Amino acid sequence: MFQSLVPGHPSHLSGLPPEIALQLPQGQQLGAADAPVRLSFSRWSSIARLKAGQIGALAEDYVEGKLQLEGAMRDVMRATLKLLPGNPVESDTGWWTALRHRAKSLTAHTLARDATQIQFHYDVSDAFYALWLDPRRVYSCAYYRETGMTLAQAQEAKLDHICRKLMLQPGEHFLDIGAGWGGLLLWAAEHYGVDATGITLSKNQHAHVQQLIDAKGLGQRVRIELCDYRDLPEKKPFDKISSVGMFEHVGQVNMDAYFGKVMRLLAPGGLALNHGITAGGVDNRQLGAGMGDFIGKYIFPGGELLHISAVLGHMAHSGLEMVDTENLRPHYGRTLWDWSDALEARLDEARAVLAADGGLERAEKILRAYRLYLAGSAMSFEQGWIALHQVLAARPALDRQGETIKGAQSAYPFNREFMYR
Template sequence: MFTTRRLLTLLFGPAVQRQFHVRYWDGTLEGPPRPTPATLVLKVPQALRRMLLPPSDLALGEAYIFGDFDVEGNLEHLLAQAVSLGDKLLNPLVAAQVFALLLGLPGEPRPAPRPAFESRNPAHTKDRDASAIRYHYDVGNDFYATWLDEKMVYSCAYFATGEETLEEAQTIKLDRICRKLRLKEGEHLLDIGCGWGGLAIYAAKNYGVRVTGITLSPAQAEVARARAEAAGVGDKVSIEIRDYRDLEPTTRYDKVASVGMFEHVGLAKMPQYFAQIYRLLKPGGLVLNHGIVKEITPAFVHWGFGLLERYLNSRSFIQNYVFPDGELSRLSEVNLRAEHAGFEIRDAENMREHYALTLREWVRRLETHHQELLDRGLVDEVTYRIWRLYMSGSAQSFAAGRIGVVQTLLAKPWPGGEAGLPLNRRDIELERA
């Protein structure tokens, strides 16, 4: 325990000054005399070694999901403390001391099962994309339903005041998308990556449009179709299991929404993605492209002319356990590809603070249903921990500005340049009558 205590002091300072408590494997508790948001529970003497060697979020994540350590209280708060170590460890003297102390801890290997996602196809081919999507979304409809809102919207909500319930915030978000697209009764909307049908059903029911929703997940499609029928819009909403690349431009759409999907496209495939949407859209049409982008990269990541960033990307917890082949780009890179396809950028709204609030509510609901999820056999403890860690870490990244989520409105003007948009955004911001 002596070596572990020295390590914690070196990394986080004296126990009485830390922002969290620590409970050791023998039950000893140490920390400041005041309450803190979280307690780090080290289950075994080798916990810190497994968490920090080799240094990566994959090592930390595996140590958590396989039970070497636990977190009581606010996991996001503790992850923020861990992120703060990056710049400190670039000091060679500190890094050398930490490495020496880690090697002094017990080093028994922990046999850990590997992630289930496997594919021999190259990244972002149709077959591999379908496998990656199903790996994430086919965990189980009932699992997602325990912590999502009643519409099962699995993307960033919009908190107009910060006081809304999750259900209210998701409804506001769906309505803002419809307003930004200036949906009109009788129009045909394409919903790329339609999920469980939340946007498609809302748009059909409240704006009178026909909707074609596409997903690569059969589990999602089944629920989306049933929900559309139950909502009385089964005749207006068509849900297909289809890759966006397989849509034929023989059908042209008035408007297109892509919400929380383009993170799966990959930067190399982005020109093809926007070119396909451009072909599918009628002149004068609008596209709402909503997704996560890279924002501020921590200074320590730039070390070694990008070598450290490439190393960390190769040992990513989210890539291995949550979103295989997921790829974040900068907004400037995404919008450049959209412009090259012929689109005009008309509006962009960064909603990262909203996503932090959304994720915190998802985590709260997930934690509330922890035992229920296990008792019903919906997931095992490892899967529960994967989602708790991934969503808590994502909330912290959005709050800190390392990643953002942006809704970009794209127009395909008529040949003469007419885009058909109003001179102001009043129709988006004013409440509906």
């Protein structure tokens, strides 16, 4: 089998980038001894996946311990680019693939399955996430407003950027859908004086945020609920709504219902901001070369991406009016590299934290998956294969007869100066 994979020359694997060295199952060495990236194989099947450019399957072999990977993650990702057989955005767009994704979406996003999928990711270990996130544990794209910002500074800049876009005012009723570890919820309450409600499906996050609310003495006007967005009552609308890093879990088939729910929860004239990952291609639902399947299996089960054009279409169907859209794709690439570098610097601590929760074998598997996930996602944003959009929308106001008011229909002003002052 080795000869069939290495035609013509026993020391050369056809198409092998010079940055990569290989150790084959029988001990043969290929590539330069000082190559920055080294792959050590225990099975020929993994080599076949390498030759075929099946990056996702190769990543799965690494997570499962079937091959060993040595090298800095930035070097690994530079080498990975040269292994891809084509553009991963364009390789997952066939009609059969689209039909398969729709069928999968129909069954993947029930109330029970969404709760399970969220807990699969976010309840891995709070202590693990604390090792490589900023002190507020903001687990979404930061906003590097100024050159030289640290991750913590850029995350605070992002929180404030969202609050400014929403034009939060003291006393307003504010809802944060998918509140995470409470970064935006508490920032809005402490810096803008709003009455804030957050919801999450993560039991760990819910407990963490409740402790922060109690410690800060904010219980009179800040609350966190363990609740699905579909179960929120609609009797008392909110003045402003945010959804950050959550709608990727909604599913294509539920997108109209999701934005319809946001519309009904929002007071007439109110503003809603949706911050989430979008597909880089118009037609693909995930990355090809097996990368999307890898993310779905080990990191975000049930996650689905839509192109921004499709997102705006679903938003318009709900009756919301898009008033501002901003692409923060380069910011997310930098955010993910900051996360990746932080994790790489504390691998031993991360391994110990994860092992304390579920044993060393589980810890090693999770750690390998997250190393690839963070660095691979950083590369994907840098290449434009995926993007991150903040979309600000308004619910048009009505007059006393229930008719839409023409002209200025919301609190949104006639220019963007308020966002950047």
